[in-house]
Amino acid sequence: MNILLIINSLNIGGGENVAVNLANTISSFNNVNLILLNLNYCNFNNVNPLEIKISENVNYIKFTPPSFIPRNRVEMRIFRHLYEPYYKYILEGKIKRVIKNELIDIVNSHLYYSDRIVFKIKLSIPWIITNHGCYHFDYLKNRKKTLKKADE
Numbered sequence: 001m002n003i004l005l006i007i008n009s010l011n012i013g014g015g016e017n018v019a020v021n022l023a024n025t026i027s028s029f030n031n032v033n034l035i036l037l038n039l040n041y042c043n044f045n046n047v048n049p050l051e052i053k054i055s056e057n058v059n060y061i062k063f064t065p066p067s068f069i070p071r072n073r074v075e076m077r078i079f080r081h082l083y084e085p086y087y088k089y090i091l092e093g094k095i096k097r098v099i100k101n102e103l104i105d106i107v108n109s110h111l112y113y114s115d116r117i118v119f120k121i122k123l124s125i126p127w128i129i130t131n132h133g134c135y136h137f138d139y140l141k142n143r144k145k146t147l148k149k150a151d152e
Contacts, residue, residue: 002031007110015132019110020052027057036062
């Protein structure tokens with residue numbers, strides 16, 4: 001089976017550990033791709049501060065955001081119109097290409113922003129959302145719609 005795991009960042013946190021440990025474990029008996037979206041505004045340069053060992057069996061794919069992506073919350077709010085097309089078109093397109101090229105059978109997203117991006121892609125394969133206790137207002141507001149789409 002070809003499995004794709006998607007996560008926002010590898011910053012310090014439980015969700016990040018779970019995603020990498022899951023990828024490492026299931027890579028011993030499945031083909032596993034781990035996409036790091038690198039969406040954390042705090043940590044563009046230090047990609048893996050936890051220094052989590054990603055197994056050599058895992059196809060690790062790191063997306064590097066372009067230089068115009070804001071580096072802090074204030075800039076993100078002010079310049080939202082500049083980076084939203086990056087998320088909408090570029091990241092979605094890259095993920096679709098990985099799904100097609102790697103013949104992915106199932107997608108597993110971790111953390112809120114990864115869920116949002118996968119939600120916008122029209123998947124014809126199963127999608128598993130792993131919620132790590134994320135309670136953003138948008139997430140709570142749209143959770144029924146997101147979970148319903150994941151159930152389709």
